[in-house]
Amino acid sequence: MKSNKKELSPTQRQELLAVLRSRFEKNSNRHKGLDWAKVQAKLEADTKKLWSLNEMETTGGEPDVVGYDKGTDEYIFYDCSTESPKGRRSVCYDRKALESRKEHKPENNAIDMAAAMGIELLAEEQYRELQQLGKFDTKTSSWVKTPSDIRKLGGALFCDRRYDTVFVYHNGADSYYAARGFRGLLRV
Known part of the structure; x- marks a missing residue:
């Protein structure tokens, strides 16, 4: 408990x-x-x-x-889990995206979950740094910090690794998938 x-x-x-x-x-x-x-x-x-x-x-x-x-x-x-953390998948990007969904809402969103955990989402550059340490998200994807100008237009960014290459993509911030979660960072 x-x-x-x-x-x-x-x-x-x-x-x-x-x-x-x-x-x-x-x-x-x-x-x-x-x-x-x-x-x-x-x-x-x-x-x-x-x-x-x-x-x-x-x-x-x-x-x-x-x-x-x-x-x-x-x-x-x-x-550093091989795939996007299992306990943080099937979430949309942020609260605004969650509230904008009329039906089939996910249970949570990446930004609020990270804040509740006391961590931050990785930025694209940090995600690419992580990928230098191994092969991550070859079957899943992870939301990353999205620039405000993209977010204002309704979008959000996510990354994964396919074909031995790291890709950054866009999607509606309100989207969510069973194979998409988020990775965090913590400074101690």
């Missing part, structure tokens, strides 16, 4: 840290030169961020460290 409180129990924290450490060690190509002990220290110092990572994990995102920003002293986590 989920609590409205954005905090994990000590047991949940330790379990999540163990999962994150294992993934970090198994996928060292994603974060060359970074030290798990430093990442863990940052995570233990910010339980709200740990809660957000748990939300990423429980919805199927398989978050992992993909970089470090020296300027802000933050580690950057992306959803």
Whole structure:
């Protein structure tokens, strides 16, 4: 049962840290030169961020460290699941799109879900960076942050990988598909 409180129990924290450490060690190509002990220290110092990572994990995102920003002293986590996170699919782009649907509304939208989880959607550039670390979304697709001028006209952007190439597409922001979700990022 989920609590409205954005905090994990000590047991949940330790379990999540163990999962994150294992993934970090198994996928060292994603974060060359970074030290798990430093990442863990940052995570233990910010339980709200740990809660957000748990939300990423429980919805199927398989978050992992993909970089470090020296300027802000933050580690950057992306959803690194092979396909778009299963617990975040079949959603339209944002609240405005959800409210505009007259019938067959999805249960939620990507922007509100990300905000509730304390994460952001990947931008197209970040999505392309992720694709440099492996092959993601070969059977699914993921909504990405959409420029406001496109959104004002009713559209939204999504990306996937087909034919060993990363594609960016457009769709009506109110569309949703069983194979389209969203990937997030978190700075810790």
